[in-house]
Amino acid sequence: MKASRFNIGSKGLLFTFLLCLLMVALFLADIALGSVKIPLGEVVSILSGEEGEGKAWETIIWNIRFPKAITALLAGIGLSLGGLQMQTLFRNPLAGPSVLGITAGGSLGVALITLTSGSALGMIGMAGGGIFGSWGAVLASVIGSASVLLIVLAVSLKVRDNVTLLIIGLMVGNITISMVSIWQYFSHPEKIQDYLLWTFGNLGGVTGVQLPVLGGVVMVAVLLSFTLSGGLNGMLLGEDHARSLGFNVARVRVLVIIFTSLMAGAVTAFCGPIGFVGVAVPHLARMTYNTADHFILIPATCLLGGTLMLGCDVVANWPGSESTLPISAVTALIGSPVVIWVILRRRSKGAFS
Amino acid sequence: MGNLNFLSGTCRTYLLLTFLILLFGCDEREDKVSRNSNSAKKPGRQESISFMYAKRINIEEKNSGYQVDVFSDKDTMTYRLLPKEQLGGKPDGNIIGIPVDRFACLSSTHVGMLSALDQRQLIKGVSGFDHVYDKEVKSGVSKGDIAELAIHGKVNVERVLEQGPDILMSNGLSSLDPAKKRLLNQAGIPVILNMDWKENHPLGKAEWVKFIGLLTGKFQQARSLFQKTRQAYNELSNKVVSKGRPMVICNLNRKGSWFVPGGNSYMARFLEDAGADYPWKENKQTGGLKTSLEDVYQKGLNADYWLNPGRASSLAEIAAKDDRLTKIAAFQNGKVYNNTKRMREEGGNDYWESGVVRPDLHLADLVKILHPEVLPKHRLIYYEKLE
Numbered sequence: 159m160k161a162s163r164f165n166i167g168s169k170g171l172l173f174t175f176l177l178c179l180l181m182v183a184l185f186l187a188d189i190a191l192g193s194v195k196i197p198l199g200e201v202v203s204i205l206s207g208e209e210g211e212g213k214a215w216e217t218i219i220w221n222i223r224f225p226k227a228i229t230a231l232l233a234g235i236g237l238s239l240g241g242l243q244m245q246t247l248f249r250n251p252l253a254g255p256s257v258l259g260i261t262a263g264g265s266l267g268v269a270l271i272t273l274t275s276g277s278a279l280g281m282i283g284m285a286g287g288g289i290f291g292s293w294g295a296v297l298a299s300v301i302g303s304a305s306v307l308l309i310v311l312a313v314s315l316k317v318r319d320n321v322t323l324l325i326i327g328l329m330v331g332n333i334t335i336s337m338v339s340i341w342q343y344f345s346h347p348e349k350i351q352d353y354l355l356w357t358f359g360n361l362g363g364v365t366g367v368q369l370p371v372l373g374g375v376v377m378v379a380v381l382l383s384f385t386l387s388g389g390l391n392g393m394l395l396g397e398d399h400a401r402s403l404g405f406n407v408a409r410v411r412v413l414v415i416i417f418t419s420l421m422a423g424a425v426t427a428f429c430g431p432i433g434f435v436g437v438a439v440p441h442l443a444r445m446t447y448n449t450a451d452h453f454i455l456i457p458a459t460c461l462l463g464g465t466l467m468l469g470c471d472v473v474a475n476w477p478g479s480e481s482t483l484p485i486s487a488v489t490a491l492i493g494s495p496v497v498i499w500v501i502l503r504r505r506s507k508g509a510f511s
Numbered sequence: 512m513g514n515l516n517f518l519s520g521t522c523r524t525y526l527l528l529t530f531l532i533l534l535f536g537c538d539e540r541e542d543k544v545s546r547n548s549n550s551a552k553k554p555g556r557q558e559s560i561s562f563m564y565a566k567r568i569n570i571e572e573k574n575s576g577y578q579v580d581v582f583s584d585k586d587t588m589t590y591r592l593l594p595k596e597q598l599g600g601k602p603d604g605n606i607i608g609i610p611v612d613r614f615a616c617l618s619s620t621h622v623g624m625l626s627a628l629d630q631r632q633l634i635k636g637v638s639g640f641d642h643v644y645d646k647e648v649k650s651g652v653s654k655g656d657i658a659e660l661a662i663h664g665k666v667n668v669e670r671v672l673e674q675g676p677d678i679l680m681s682n683g684l685s686s687l688d689p690a691k692k693r694l695l696n697q698a699g700i701p702v703i704l705n706m707d708w709k710e711n712h713p714l715g716k717a718e719w720v721k722f723i724g725l726l727t728g729k730f731q732q733a734r735s736l737f738q739k740t741r742q743a744y745n746e747l748s749n750k751v752v753s754k755g756r757p758m759v760i761c762n763l764n765r766k767g768s769w770f771v772p773g774g775n776s777y778m779a780r781f782l783e784d785a786g787a788d789y790p791w792k793e794n795k796q797t798g799g800l801k802t803s804l805e806d807v808y809q810k811g812l813n814a815d816y817w818l819n820p821g822r823a824s825s826l827a828e829i830a831a832k833d834d835r836l837t838k839i840a841a842f843q844n845g846k847v848y849n850n851t852k853r854m855r856e857e858g859g860n861d862y863w864e865s866g867v868v869r870p871d872l873h874l875a876d877l878v879k880i881l882h883p884e885v886l887p888k889h890r891l892i893y894y895e896k897l898e
Contacts, residue, residue, distance in 0.1 A: 193802070194809040214812045218805050221835045292832055346664045355766040362767050362804075366834040482767065482803070 166447060166454055173446065177461055184468035188227040191475040193482070194218060225369050226362045230471045231464040233361060233429050234439075236376040236421035238463025239383055241436030242443070242455060243414045246390045248324050252497070254437040255422035257324060258415065259306040261433075262331035264426040265338055265357065267302020268295050272353045273341040295356065296368065299427035306330055307419050314415065320397070358484030359430040361471055372428045379420040383456060386413055390452040432486050434493025435470070439463040442496065445503075466492070560725070563741075564715035567706040568722060576609075577725065581704050583683060588704045592725065604696035607678055607703070610728030615660060615676035615700075617685045620707050620716070622648055623864030624723040628732055636660045636674045638685065644859035661685060672698055678726070680705050711777050711797040713784075713870035714741055720868055736868070743871035744784070747878060747886075751786030754882050759787040760811040760841070763821035764833065769807050770799040781870070785877035787816070804835065816880060817841035818848050818894070826897050845898070848880055852895035862893045 166174070190201045196215050204219050240255030248257070256262070271294060309330055314323050342350050364372055392405035401407050425432065443458040444450060470492055474483040560570040560577070569580045576593035588605075595608035615636030616622060622645055625634055631647050638661040640652045651657035658674040660666055666685045672695070679695060680703045681687055692702050707719040717740055724733025759782055761772055772778035773796030774789070782789045790810035794800055817839060823829045826847060830837050841847055853861035866873050872892050879889045 192805050194805040214808050217812060217838055218808050221838065222805055222808070344663055348664075352765075358766075360766050363833075 166449075170447060174458075174461070177465060181461065181465040181468065184465060184472055185227050185231070187472045188230060188468050188475070189219060189223045191472060192218065192223055193475075221365075222362065225364060226471070227468065228369060229361045229364045229372065229429065230467045232373055232376045233425045233432060234435060234463040234465070234467025235380060235460045236425045236463075237432060237436040238439035238443075238459045238466075239380055239456065240418040240422040241438075242440040242452075242459045243383065243386070243390065243418050244436075245440050246393050246452070247411060247414045248320050249394070249396075250324065251441065251501075252437060253324070254433070255418055256331075256426075256431070256433065256436070258310050258327040258419070259331040259334065260303045260419055260422045261426050261431045262334040263303040263306030264299035264423065265302070265431060266306070266334040267298035267300070268356050269338040269341055269353055270302070271295065271298045272356065273338070273345045273349050292363070292365065292368070296427045300423060302334075303419065303423040303426060306334065307415075307423070311412070311415060314411065320411075356430050357486070359432040359486035359489075361429055361485050364428045368428055372424055375424040376421055379417045379424075380460060382413075383417045386410065386417070387452040387456055390414070390456075391450075394450060430486070432489055434489045434497070435463060435467055438493040438496040439466055442466070560721060560730075562715075562718055562721070564712050565707075565710055565718040566715060567710060568719065570722065570725065579722065579725075581706055583704060583706055584709075590701070590703060604692070604701055607701050607726070609726055611677045611726050613674075613676040614678060614680070614727070615658075615671060615674060616680040617661065617666065618680070618682040618705065618708070619643070619860070619863035620682075620719075620867045621680050621705060621723070623861075623866070623868050624720045625727070627720060627736060627865065627868040628724055628727060628729045630727050630729060633727060635676050636671065636679070638664075638666075641855075641857040642859055644853065644855055644861040644864050649855075649859070666691065668694055671695060671700065676700060678703055682706070682708050707867070709797075711775055712780050713777050713873065714744060716777060716867050717741075717870050740869055740871050744874055747871065747874055748784040750885050751784075751878055751882050754786050754885070756786055756788035757815035757881055758811065758813065759789055759816045759818060759881070760807060760814040760839070761818045763819075763823070763829075764804045764807070764836070765821075767803060769802050769804055771802055771807070773798055773800040781874060781877060785874055785881055787877070787881055790814075804833075808838075812839060814839060814841045815844075816846045816848070818880075819850050820847060820897070822851075823847075823849060823897065824851060829897070845896075847897040848891075848894045849897055850893050852891060852893055866893050 186201070186205075189205070190196065190198050194215075196218070200211060200215060201219065204216055205224075209216065237255050241253070244253040244255055244257050245251060247253075310323070310327050313326050317323055317326075338353075342353065345353075389405055389410035392400040392403060393407070393410060395403070397407050422436070439462050440455070440459055443455050443462050446462070447454055447458050449455065467489070470488045471485060473492070474485050474488045477483065560572075562568060562570075567582045569582075571578050573591070575597060576591060579590045579592060581588045581590070591606045592609050593606060595610070598606070598608040612633060613635040614625065614630075614633040616625070616634065617638045619642060622634065622637060622643060625631060626645050626648070631645065631651075634648055634651065634657055636658045637643055637648065637652065639659050640649060643649050643652065648657060652659060658670055660670050660674070660679075664685070666681070666687050668691050671679055678701050682705050687702060695702055705719065705722075707716045710716045710719070718737055720733045720737055721730065724730040761778060762770055771791055772782075772789075774792045774794030775797045776799070779789055779792060779794075783792065791800060791802075820829055820836075821832075823832070826842065826845070829842065829847070836842060850862040850866075851860065862873075875886060875889050876891050876894045879886045879891055880894060
């Protein structure tokens with residue numbers, strides 16, 4: 159099993175190099191684009207530490223666009239890696255990081271504080287929102303995700319079968335969605351709009367202390383996920399076969415769930431729900447690197463995920479002044495054809511077939 | 512190779528469909544005022560009740576009553592006002608018997624105007640207890656004399672029918688679809704559209720008090736109230752003409768967008784008349800203009816004053832919401848004011864009640880903030896400084 163671990167061949171190396179270049183280019187592009195037109199030359203000089211013309215531009219680039227680009231990277235990496243692990247765990251090509259109800263739980267938490275203020279439940283939420291400012295929604299999302307996750311984890315300890323776990327995750331997700339619908343039905347239009355804005359996803363809202371927190375959580379989970387590479391490879395063989403080879407299947411399953419929840423939960427808490435990237439990118443990685451080996455797939459997914467999310471954010475900002483597209487819509491528009499393409503060209507090496 | 516061609520064709524169709532859908536879905540242009548508003552100004556009619564600033568209403572004497580035309584963006588609503596004795600039988604949807612005894616109204620401005628004319632006792636229904644500022648009206652709701660007509664922002668027809676007002680006045684935003692209107696009309700309750708909220712001049716909004724006056728038999732009071740208001744407003748506005756203009760920004764960002772008053776909106780007009788420099792004054796929109804944090808940084812990072820930052824009641828709250836807002840000069844100099852001084856905890860705000868009938872007072876507040884030396888003795892009524 160230890161034979162051709164990191165061997166991706168010279169073509170693979172070239173591709174990886176080009177991909178890195180693309181990522182840097184998109185990172186720059188993401189910073190250069192926005193509703194205020196700043197010439198590219200100015201962007202570069204401000205980034206390299208010189209004073210820009212007029213304080214406004216410097217402030218825009220360092221306080222608004224740079225954090226947004228970093229957030230895009232983190233979101234792309236976190237969601238894609240979460241998707242990869244979920245797809246391997248459930249051996250299902252359509253699985254994504256939200257499959258265990260994490261996103262649904264986050265929505266439930268945010269809906270609680272946004273839609274129900276005025277009722278007893280909402281009072282708790284309002285206090286959080288007012289005192290903690292923007293942390294209110296983040297905490298609500300985390301608590302919501304964690305609650306749903308605890309339910310799913312509790313069930314996972316009793317269930318040996320991954321398919322059952324998947325279905326339970328989906329059903330719990332549905333329950334939260336219906337609760338949110340009921341709250342929406344009884345809410346003022348203003349509150350519904352507030353909640354709706356959250357569901358569009360927003361990469362630009364991670365400010366101040368929040369960015370290091372998001373970065374820390376995601377990167378820690380990513381690094382820890384690397385250690386699971388062997389275990390994930392084993393899961394591809396099927397649980398019984400993996401067990402017979404000596405893998406601790408239960409341990410791998412729990413760790414995968416924890417790491418994915420950390421990454422997807424953090425991204426959802428800070429950025430709102432962003433879909434499709436988590437489902438599409440692992441397939442892109444499998445196809446371009448032509449492998450099912452997680453030692454290669456994990457870094458590949460991170461690289462591709464970050465690049466793709468940056469690309470989506472660039473597309474979202476393209477319309478230019480005064481109108482940006484919601485990021486969730488852009489990822490769905492780009493992610494869906496990828497998923498369709500995958501299904502039409504099922505050549506993913508070794509996985510799921 | 513065959514595979515590739517198939518995919519290109521599908522790709523192209525998909526992209527085309529997507530762009531078409533995006534194109535048709537993204538139209539955000541403001542509705543233009545209907546042509547009727549211009550046709551109403553033809554000479555030759557009998558003009559006994561004239562409006563100098565309000566553009567969305569027109570009243571003329573007809574036979575023994577009045578004809579009132581209200582212009583929304585889509586069409587013109589025409590109402591006939593007749594003395595009650597002449598009504599004979601159930602009034603149809605657009606015929607109103609004056610003076611009105613039982614007034615149901617759904618908006619704060621309506622409450623404000625009725626209070627200004629000292630006609631609170633006519634109010635029999637409001638949208639909700641939480642939205643009202645006026646103390647007497649609120650106590651009327653608590654006692655049960657005044658009904659709450661809306662649930663979660665949507666008008667409840669059964670409650671209106673139960674309360675049995677002579678008219679229901681709406682601003683067009685309370686989800687009164689034609690079916691509900693028909694039900695009410697059949698029960699003898701005309702529904703009147705009030706478009707004061709879309710007037711883009713502060714005096715234009717205030718001038719609608721004349722209509723309320725006509726409905727309640729207090730037209731003379733309404734007219735003289737407006738005269739005084741207009742005079743005070745214009746006098747004050749002239750005092751600041753020669754002063755320097757500090758830069759002012761308004762509102763707050765929300766999830767990536769920042770809606771500022773359009774250059775042709777009533778707030779922009781207020782700022783202009785109060786001697787402010789408004790970064791978006793060249794803009795032509797009469798409502799809110801969608802910008803972003805970046806745009807406000809670009810245009811307003813050095814703003815001298817900041818008004819109405821959402822629901823914030825302290826500088827710390829603004830910083831907690833988004834620490835990038837602390838970079839704005841007005842924030843750093845502590846020159847942030849919110850229109851929450853006369854506001855109830857549940858949400859009723861006098862800024863939207865008496866503030867609309869008395870734009871001269873609102874203007875005085877703005878002048879006090881921007882050019883304090885012009886009004887040394889004035890104390891802020893609707894605005895408070897955030898600490």
